Amino acid sequence: MKVSVAWTAREWTECVWMAAICILLHLLLCSGTYASICSEIGCARRSSNLTPTAASRGVTLEIQDRHVVIGNGIVQVTVSKPEGIVTGIKYNRLDNLLEIDQEGATGGYWDLYWNEPNGPGISDVIKGTDFSVVLQNESQIEVSFKRTWNSSLTGKLAPLNIDKRFILLSGQSGFYSYAIFEHLGGWPDFDVAEIRIAFKLRKNIFHYMAIADDRQRIMPMPDDRLPGRGQPLAYPEAVLLVNPINPDLKGEVDDKYQYSCDNEDNRVHGWISSDPPIGFWCITPSDEFRTGGPVKQDLTSHVGPTTLAMFLSTHYAGDDLVPKFRDGEPWKKVFGPVFIYLNSGMVGSDSLLWQDAKSQMMLEVQSWPYDFPASADFPTSDERGSLSGRLMVKDRYVSLEALSADTAYVGLAPPGEVGSWQRECKGYQFWTKADSDGFFTISHVRRGSYNLYAWVPGFIGDYKYDLIVNISSGGRIDLGNLVYEPPRNGPTLWEIGIPDRSAAEFYVPDPNPNYVNKLYVNHPDRFRQYGLWERYADLFPAEDLVYKIGASDDTRDWFFAQVTRRKNSTYQPTTWQIKFKLDAARQNGTYKLRIALASATDSDLQVRFNDPNANPPHFSTGRIGTDNTIARHGIHGLYWLFNIDIINAWLLEGENTIFLTQAISSWPFQGILYDYIRLEGPSEISF
Numbered sequence: 001m002k003v004s005v006a007w008t009a010r011e012w013t014e015c016v017w018m019a020a021i022c023i024l025l026h027l028l029l030c031s032g033t034y035a036s037i038c039s040e041i042g043c044a045r046r047s048s049n050l051t052p053t054a055a056s057r058g059v060t061l062e063i064q065d066r067h068v069v070i071g072n073g074i075v076q077v078t079v080s081k082p083e084g085i086v087t088g089i090k091y092n093r094l095d096n097l098l099e100i101d102q103e104g105a106t107g108g109y110w111d112l113y114w115n116e117p118n119g120p121g122i123s124d125v126i127k128g129t130d131f132s133v134v135l136q137n138e139s140q141i142e143v144s145f146k147r148t149w150n151s152s153l154t155g156k157l158a159p160l161n162i163d164k165r166f167i168l169l170s171g172q173s174g175f176y177s178y179a180i181f182e183h184l185g186g187w188p189d190f191d192v193a194e195i196r197i198a199f200k201l202r203k204n205i206f207h208y209m210a211i212a213d214d215r216q217r218i219m220p221m222p223d224d225r226l227p228g229r230g231q232p233l234a235y236p237e238a239v240l241l242v243n244p245i246n247p248d249l250k251g252e253v254d255d256k257y258q259y260s261c262d263n264e265d266n267r268v269h270g271w272i273s274s275d276p277p278i279g280f281w282c283i284t285p286s287d288e289f290r291t292g293g294p295v296k297q298d299l300t301s302h303v304g305p306t307t308l309a310m311f312l313s314t315h316y317a318g319d320d321l322v323p324k325f326r327d328g329e330p331w332k333k334v335f336g337p338v339f340i341y342l343n344s345g346m347v348g349s350d351s352l353l354w355q356d357a358k359s360q361m362m363l364e365v366q367s368w369p370y371d372f373p374a375s376a377d378f379p380t381s382d383e384r385g386s387l388s389g390r391l392m393v394k395d396r397y398v399s400l401e402a403l404s405a406d407t408a409y410v411g412l413a414p415p416g417e418v419g420s421w422q423r424e425c426k427g428y429q430f431w432t433k434a435d436s437d438g439f440f441t442i443s444h445v446r447r448g449s450y451n452l453y454a455w456v457p458g459f460i461g462d463y464k465y466d467l468i469v470n471i472s473s474g475g476r477i478d479l480g481n482l483v484y485e486p487p488r489n490g491p492t493l494w495e496i497g498i499p500d501r502s503a504a505e506f507y508v509p510d511p512n513p514n515y516v517n518k519l520y521v522n523h524p525d526r527f528r529q530y531g532l533w534e535r536y537a538d539l540f541p542a543e544d545l546v547y548k549i550g551a552s553d554d555t556r557d558w559f560f561a562q563v564t565r566r567k568n569s570t571y572q573p574t575t576w577q578i579k580f581k582l583d584a585a586r587q588n589g590t591y592k593l594r595i596a597l598a599s600a601t602d603s604d605l606q607v608r609f610n611d612p613n614a615n616p617p618h619f620s621t622g623r624i625g626t627d628n629t630i631a632r633h634g635i636h637g638l639y640w641l642f643n644i645d646i647i648n649a650w651l652l653e654g655e656n657t658i659f660l661t662q663a664i665s666s667w668p669f670q671g672i673l674y675d676y677i678r679l680e681g682p683s684e685i686s687f
Helices: 009-028 032-038 350-366 532-539
Strands: 060-063 067-071 075-080 086-091 106-113 122-125 129-134 140-147 161-169 174-182 190-199 208-210 215-218 231-232 239-241 267-272 277-283 306-312 331-344 385-393 407-412 428-433 440-444 448-455 469-471 475-482 492-497 547-548 565-567 570-572 574-582 591-603 605-609 624-626 640-647 656-663 671-680
Touching: 060 129, 067 140, 067 161, 075 161, 075 174, 086 106, 086 331, 174 190, 190 277, 190 331, 190 671, 208 350, 231 532, 267 306, 267 350, 277 306, 277 350, 306 331, 331 350, 385 469, 407 440, 428 440, 469 475, 475 547, 492 574, 532 565, 591 605
Parallel strands: 385 475, 547 574
Antiparallel strands: 060 067, 067 075, 075 086, 106 122, 106 190, 129 140, 140 161, 161 174, 174 331, 190 306, 208 215, 208 267, 231 239, 267 277, 277 331, 385 440, 407 428, 407 448, 448 469, 492 671, 565 570, 574 656, 591 624, 591 640, 591 671, 605 656
C-alpha cells in the first residue's frame, strides 16, 4: 500500500496498522471479500477514493479575482473574496457538495444575530472586506477574511471586528474554520443572541442525517415544508408532512428542534449521500468556546439539508444567555476551530461512514488544543494550564461519612455567584466529569482567573470553591480534597424525582398519532415528539394531576411538564396536588420544602399548604424563565432551586396537601419542568 509523503505522522501510523490488518485478512479470505472488509475497518480513511498521486500533491492556493481556492488533492474549497463565504467544496469527483441558489448564494457561511439595546433583532451574514494569506507552506494554508467596524457603520453592523479563518492541512479530508470576535473599549453598546456557522448541502444527494448512534434517519426534502406539501403547526419550525416527495414520510412532523443535543454530546453530526456514498460532518472537538456549560442544549443538523456549528444561542435558555455589552466594555473571544470532515465508501456503507466520522471525531478531541492555528489568540497546549483535585459530598442524612462525588460535573468558568456558570456567556468554560472516586482533572485551560464550580447528580444545588483560581501557562494546580455540603435541613420525609437537572424520569406520554416523528417511537428521547404539551389536557381533561406519596409512581403519575390547559380559545392555569400524611406535625423546628426545576418558561410557581385559596400564596417564585423548552422538545433548560421554610401552622396532623399552581396562562408553551421535590422534617440529629 502506497501512502503519500504529505500525510501527517498520525495518519501514517493509523493507515499502516490498518493496512497490516487488511493484508492479514487477505491471506485468510478470498480477494473478493478482502476489499469489503478493508473498507469496513476504514483502510485509507481519508482518501479511500483517491489515487496516491492525487493525495500527494500537498496544499495549494489559487487567488482569483473574486474567489480563493485551497486544495490538498483530497478536498478543494472555494471561498468568495473578500467576503469569506464558502461557495464550493469539491470532493470525490463531485464538483460541489454545497447547494447554490439561482443567485449563487448560500453555501457555507458564518452569521450572527444582534441588536442595539432595546432595538429589533438583525440577522447578519458576516462578509469580510479584507482578504489575506496568514500562513502558507507545504503542509498548511490558513487564510483570513476580516471585517473591521468603524463609527460610520453604527446601527448597520454589530460593533465588532471579526476575523474569519479557514485552514487546510495536507492529507486531511476536510478543513477547519474559526473566528476571532473583538469589541474594543468605548465602542457602542449592543447585544448578540446567536453566533454560528451554517452549511447548506445539495438537496438532491444528501438525504440521510446522523447525530447519534440512535438518532439517524432519512429526512424530508426542504420542498416538503412548503405549502401544498407541508402544513404549518403551532410555530414556523414545526410542519406536518401531508404530501412529501418521499411518501414513506407522510403524516410525520418535521421540526429542527427535535434534533437538538446537549453540548457535551454535540461532537459530530452531519449528512450522508447514498449515491455517491459520501459523508459530510461537522466535528466540534471542544466546548470551551460554547456558552452555558456542558448540558446547554443547541441545534445540530436539520432539513435543508443543513449542518450547523453553534457557538452562542438563546436556545433552551432565553435572554439569560444573551451577552450584553454596556458602557464600552471591551471583549475578545475565539470561536472554534471546528472541523468539516468528508468521507466516502462503497454503496450501502452508510453505517460505516458514521462509524468512521465518530473515529475521526475522537482523533480531533485527542488532538485538542490544536497546534496549527496561526492566531496568537488561540493558545497552544504549552500555553495552557491544568487543575485537579477530589470532590466529596457530605450530607449527614445520607451518610455520616463524606461520599465520593461520583460522576460530578466539575468546571472552571469566569468568576461569579454560585451556579452562575449556566448563565455565563462571554468567556470560556472548561468542564470534566469526576471519576467514581470523585477525582478530576481539568486540562488545557486558557490562562486567566476562574471560579471552580460543580454539581453532583443525585444531590441538589451547586458547589463553588471559595477562592479565585488563577491559571498560568504550564501551571498545574492541585486543590486536594474539596467538600460539597448540599442544602439540607433535616431528614427526608418524602421525595419525588431524581435530582439530576432533568425531567426525563417522569411520565412522557405517547404523541398524538397525527403528529409522530417515527425516529422517536420507543426511543429513550421520546420527549422530543411534537405536541406533547397538548397531551396533558387529553389525560387530565377536567381535573388536574394528584400525586399521593406512598401510592403514586414518578414514571406513571407525574406528568413531565406542568403546562397550561386549553379551554376553547383561552388557556387556564393548572394546579397539581401532592397528598401526604404526617403522624404528628412537630411544633418545634422547621420543615423545609425544596423544589428544583429543570426548566421554566414565563411561569409563576405558587405553593400553598392545605389551603388552595390562600392569598397571597405561601410561596411564589414570581415570573421566571424564558427557556421555551416545552415547545422545543427539551427535557431540561436552566436549573432553578427554591428552598421554602414551612410555618408549622400550615401543616396538619394526618392528611396534608401541597398545591402547586403554575399561575400564568396566556399561551400553550408556558410551564415548568420539575427536576426534584423533597420535604424535609426538622433536624433530629445534632453534631
